[in-house]
Amino acid sequence: MEDFLYVGKDVPRTAEINKVTGRAVYIDELKRPGMLYGKILYSRYAHARIKSINTEKAKKLPGVKAVITGYDIPDVRVGFMEDQTVLKRDVVRQYRDEVAAVAATSREIAEEALDLIEVEYEELPAIFDPVEAMKPGAPLIHELDGHGRPVKSNVLPLRWTLNVGDVEKARRESAYVVKDSLTTPWINQCCLGTSGCVAEFDSVNNLTFYSQTNVIFGAKQRISRYFAKIGLKDKKIRVINPIVAGSFGTKLDTDIYEFICIQLALKTRRPVKIQFTREEEFRTLPPRQTTRFEIEQGCDKNGMLTFRKAEAILDNGAYTSWGATTPSVMMMPISSLYRVPNVYFNAVCVYTNNIYSQAMRGYGNPQASFAVEVSMDHLAEEAGIDAAEFRMKNRNRPGEVTPMGLKITTCPLDRCITTVKEKIGWDQKRGKKNGRGVGMASLIHVAGGARVYLSDGTGIRIKVDENGHVDVLSGSTDQGQGSQTVLAQIIAETIGFRPEDINIIFGDTALGLWDAGTHASRHTFIAGNAAIRAGEKVKRQILELAVEYVPKLLKSDFRKQKKKDPDFHEPELDFTLIDNPEKLDIKDRMIFAKKAPENPNFRIDVARVLNRALNVGNGESKTVMAEVFWDPPTQMLNSEMKGNWSCTYAFGTTGAEVEVDTETGEVKILKLVAAHDVGRAMNPTLVKGQIYGAAYIGVGFALTEKLQVVEGRVMNPNLRDYKVLTALDDIPVEAVIVEDPDPMGPYGAKGIGEPGLVPTAPAIANAIYDAIGIRFTDLPITPEKVLAAIRAKKQENQQRDA
Amino acid sequence: MKREIAFTLNNEEIAVEVEPNWTLLYLLREVLEMTGAKEGCGVGECGACTVIVDGNAISSCLYPVMEVEGKNVTTIEGLSKEDGTLHPLQQSFIENNGVQCGYCTSGMIMSAKALLDKNPDPTENDIRVSIAGNICRCTGYVQIVESIRKAAEKMKNT
Numbered sequence: 001m002e003d004f005l006y007v008g009k010d011v012p013r014t015a016e017i018n019k020v021t022g023r024a025v026y027i028d029e030l031k032r033p034g035m036l037y038g039k040i041l042y043s044r045y046a047h048a049r050i051k052s053i054n055t056e057k058a059k060k061l062p063g064v065k066a067v068i069t070g071y072d073i074p075d076v077r078v079g080f081m082e083d084q085t086v087l088k089r090d091v092v093r094q095y096r097d098e099v100a101a102v103a104a105t106s107r108e109i110a111e112e113a114l115d116l117i118e119v120e121y122e123e124l125p126a127i128f129d130p131v132e133a134m135k136p137g138a139p140l141i142h143e144l145d146g147h148g149r150p151v152k153s154n155v156l157p158l159r160w161t162l163n164v165g166d167v168e169k170a171r172r173e174s175a176y177v178v179k180d181s182l183t184t185p186w187i188n189q190c191c192l193g194t195s196g197c198v199a200e201f202d203s204v205n206n207l208t209f210y211s212q213t214n215v216i217f218g219a220k221q222r223i224s225r226y227f228a229k230i231g232l233k234d235k236k237i238r239v240i241n242p243i244v245a246g247s248f249g250t251k252l253d254t255d256i257y258e259f260i261c262i263q264l265a266l267k268t269r270r271p272v273k274i275q276f277t278r279e280e281e282f283r284t285l286p287p288r289q290t291t292r293f294e295i296e297q298g299c300d301k302n303g304m305l306t307f308r309k310a311e312a313i314l315d316n317g318a319y320t321s322w323g324a325t326t327p328s329v330m331m332m333p334i335s336s337l338y339r340v341p342n343v344y345f346n347a348v349c350v351y352t353n354n355i356y357s358q359a360m361r362g363y364g365n366p367q368a369s370f371a372v373e374v375s376m377d378h379l380a381e382e383a384g385i386d387a388a389e390f391r392m393k394n395r396n397r398p399g400e401v402t403p404m405g406l407k408i409t410t411c412p413l414d415r416c417i418t419t420v421k422e423k424i425g426w427d428q429k430r431g432k433k434n435g436r437g438v439g440m441a442s443l444i445h446v447a448g449g450a451r452v453y454l455s456d457g458t459g460i461r462i463k464v465d466e467n468g469h470v471d472v473l474s475g476s477t478d479q480g481q482g483s484q485t486v487l488a489q490i491i492a493e494t495i496g497f498r499p500e501d502i503n504i505i506f507g508d509t510a511l512g513l514w515d516a517g518t519h520a521s522r523h524t525f526i527a528g529n530a531a532i533r534a535g536e537k538v539k540r541q542i543l544e545l546a547v548e549y550v551p552k553l554l555k556s557d558f559r560k561q562k563k564k565d566p567d568f569h570e571p572e573l574d575f576t577l578i579d580n581p582e583k584l585d586i587k588d589r590m591i592f593a594k595k596a597p598e599n600p601n602f603r604i605d606v607a608r609v610l611n612r613a614l615n616v617g618n619g620e621s622k623t624v625m626a627e628v629f630w631d632p633p634t635q636m637l638n639s640e641m642k643g644n645w646s647c648t649y650a651f652g653t654t655g656a657e658v659e660v661d662t663e664t665g666e667v668k669i670l671k672l673v674a675a676h677d678v679g680r681a682m683n684p685t686l687v688k689g690q691i692y693g694a695a696y697i698g699v700g701f702a703l704t705e706k707l708q709v710v711e712g713r714v715m716n717p718n719l720r721d722y723k724v725l726t727a728l729d730d731i732p733v734e735a736v737i738v739e740d741p742d743p744m745g746p747y748g749a750k751g752i753g754e755p756g757l758v759p760t761a762p763a764i765a766n767a768i769y770d771a772i773g774i775r776f777t778d779l780p781i782t783p784e785k786v787l788a789a790i791r792a793k794k795q796e797n798q799q800r801d802a
Numbered sequence: 803m804k805r806e807i808a809f810t811l812n813n814e815e816i817a818v819e820v821e822p823n824w825t826l827l828y829l830l831r832e833v834l835e836m837t838g839a840k841e842g843c844g845v846g847e848c849g850a851c852t853v854i855v856d857g858n859a860i861s862s863c864l865y866p867v868m869e870v871e872g873k874n875v876t877t878i879e880g881l882s883k884e885d886g887t888l889h890p891l892q893q894s895f896i897e898n899n900g901v902q903c904g905y906c907t908s909g910m911i912m913s914a915k916a917l918l919d920k921n922p923d924p925t926e927n928d929i930r931v932s933i934a935g936n937i938c939r940c941t942g943y944v945q946i947v948e949s950i951r952k953a954a955e956k957m958k959n960t
């Protein structure tokens with residue numbers, strides 16, 4: 001084990017001290033001089049034609065500075081498929097459709113003005129079930145596509161098909177085959193801070209946009225494209241991140257309210273803020289979409305997987321955001337979790353009049369892994385093999401290339417499975433069917449970036465000033481995971497400073513170099529790699545200056561000492577010990593000679609050298625700064641959906657022990673063990689924080705959370721009826737860090753942002769099956785469903801007995 | 803019609819004109835510009851706006867401002883010492899990763915402080931009950947509970 005000073009240590013999150021003193025500035029705290037408050041009027045129908053909009057009364061309300069509708073702004077399309085306009089003026093296709101917007105001197109006035117806007121609608125037939133919407137003859141949600149061409153079907157023209165080997169042949173030759181249907185619900189990401197932004201134009205229409213996006217350059221690009229369409233081409237755009245109060249997928253795309261805010265700022269010539277209420281957050285923020293999976297897989301008589309076939313239907317809602325690309329990630333567990341030679345996957349995203357969807361932590365992987373892992377348990381049972389042993393037999397191994405073309409480098413999945421087995425008491429507890437049960441599930445996820453854009457790169461700039469202070473300008477963002485601390489540790493380790501010497505500045509397109517975004521669990525891996533490379537350059541520059549200036553500093557020190565003390569004798573120093581950068585090193589900001597590390601004369605604070613190098617007085621002053629743009633050597637998925645799109649992949653296994661109350665239907669989680677392959681943990685406490693937090697969201701996904709969308713309308717738009725877990729849902733989670741340093745990872749690290757969520761729900765579902773013999777395939781597994789299933793099973797048994 | 807109310811805010815006597823329909827959170831955030839208490843929901847369901855009034859942790863988004871007349875209000879801004887030394891709870895949240903995005907943190911710490919002021923030796927269950935009304939989406943509460951437990955231990959031993 002290498003000896004590190006800061007990497008792998010529990011460095012505290014001192015960089016975020018303002019979060020515990022109440023001084024942190026989130027979007028909700030951000031105020032600009034003369035700022036107005038924007039509010040949006042949403043549709044009253046799931047599908048309707050707008051007959052008229054009257055804003056006259058609203059405009060007359062004192063304090064109202066602008067009221068805009070689709071008739072007041074350019075009628076141009078936005079979004080990934082360009083399938084919507086910013087304000088809708090002809091047809092509304094979902095309850096959250098934005099019909100008008102107001103900017104006023106206070107939130108209260110803006111709200112009052114909304115009530116004064118009169119809109120007449122003519123209701124149209126709506127369709128809420130994606131299966132119905134796919135049928136020939138179903139009413140079309142969109143009659144034209146983004147390019148104005150007629151649309152024939154509600155199925156999005158995105159092809160998500162992977163076909164490797166011969167699934168049909170493999171099925172015929174399999175000894176055991178199982179088939180399951182599984183469904184997952186709408187999930188609201190529930191960031192504790194609601195969505196919001198501030199748009200501010202200068203006098204010549206350059207925009208500063210304060211946005212919570214976790215893809216600042218993506219946001220800038222989208223705004224730039226929008227500007228080109230509305231006559232603001234070449235205006236400067238600066239996107240700035242305040243401190244972000246949670247993301248979980250919600251900040252990937254530029255939302256419509258952000259474009260509206262820009263339009264209101266443009267119209268009023270004043271800064272405008274839009275900040276959602278919690279109810280708005282529930283009603284209008286694109287959630288994780290519902291999915292229906294049909295999955296079939298088989299194995300031979302020895303229990304080796306032969307094929308896996310999965311088909312998914314995703315409810316896209318009325319418009320398209322990044323949620324429609326989650327099948328690319330679903331393919332990963334379908335094709336590459338455990339070794340399976342023949343794979344077929346196909347997913348369709350379908351327009352309906354429901355709320356349009358986005359991505360959420362895991363990006364489709366939680367839904368797909370739920371299907372794969374529940375089915376794995378089913379198949380193990382069918383084949384008469386212990387479910388843990390079945391997984392061990394089929395586990396992934398280092399060096400393999402999966403059917404999707406993923407090149408597995410390190411893979412301690414065996415250790416994850418055995419750790420869970422041991423810690424959950426698998427051999428003692430499995431198979432009792434006495435109301436208590438244990439289950440497990442594993443995962444594979446990208447952990448070394450994800451080439452979803454043509455560049456998966458990141459830029460970093462490190463500068464060290466004459467005081468020895470380090471400012472790091474990174475093009476990425478942090479949404480609460482602790483990137484400041486981890487990046488500071490990595491840089492401190494690389495350049496020989498202390499983490500507290502390092503100030504990380506994220507989230508400003510004007511300061512940072514391009515970055516693909518803090519998504520796909522990529523930040524530590526990608527930014528860490530860039531940071532090491534830039535740090536090495538910075539260190540080299542410092543040591544080169546040290547070679548030049550340390551002898552001069554020492555000589556001037558000696559002269560001064562001699563002045564003070566005539567008896568002072570200059571020590572005889574071997575300057576060849578420091579005559580080359582290779583001979584020097586830095587530790588805790590002190591430069592020293594490698595061959596004489598204890599020699600006090602050669603131990604010099606970096607700040608002294610840099611101060612001396614800057615203040616030379618002869619036109620040759622120097623400063624220390626390095627920048628690196630690093631794009632990992634990975635591939636985009638090709639037209640067959642194959643490609644090694646990440647430098648490395650993370651594995652992990654979660655085990656659950658549950659107790660099912662057969663009287664109330666309640667599922668109590670007695671224990672969760674989450675063993676995760678993290679390469680090398682940069683900061684074990686922070687890594688565990690990611691695992692715990694993700695596991696809890698996973699438990700919510702399994703047991704409690706469901707956005708109730710009834711005929712397109714969100715029926716539980718509050719934290720009382722949408723069941724996020726609280727501290728009273730005391731779930732004993734044990735996070736186990738499994739280390740196997742990754743050769744390409746920064747100091748061996750892999751990404752860990754998303755994995756903790758992924759295997760949680762299937763592990764719980766499998767444990768419930770082990771407890772009561774009922775396989776739940778529809779999330780969340782609520783007490784009502786459990787009770788109904790227990791009753792149905794009883795009846796079935798009675799009928800059979802009779 | 804504005805009315806003047808007087809109360810103690812973070813050990814300082816203050817008098818301020820308020821509209822009777824304001825909430826305490828509105829006064830704190832919009833008028834006094836003390837934005838440590840957060841508005842996560844505005845309807846008393848998330849706990850991000852928790853402050854302490856006369857020793858009890860309350861949701862300031864529901865608390866009528868007229869009710870604070872003559873009372874003693876402590877917010878997150880009043881926890882650290884004048885020289886900037888953090889309260890043990892604040893320190894513990896930083897050290898034990900009780901903070902991620904930080905939006906629930908002010909409320910969590912105030913709920914925990916109200917608990918520790920009354921019960922310096924809480925069980926894990928006491929801690930969980932004290933923050934039952936504070937929702938956190940990032941941490942799974944594990945390291946928050948640990949932060950509070952460790953702060954309690956530290957406060958007991960000093």
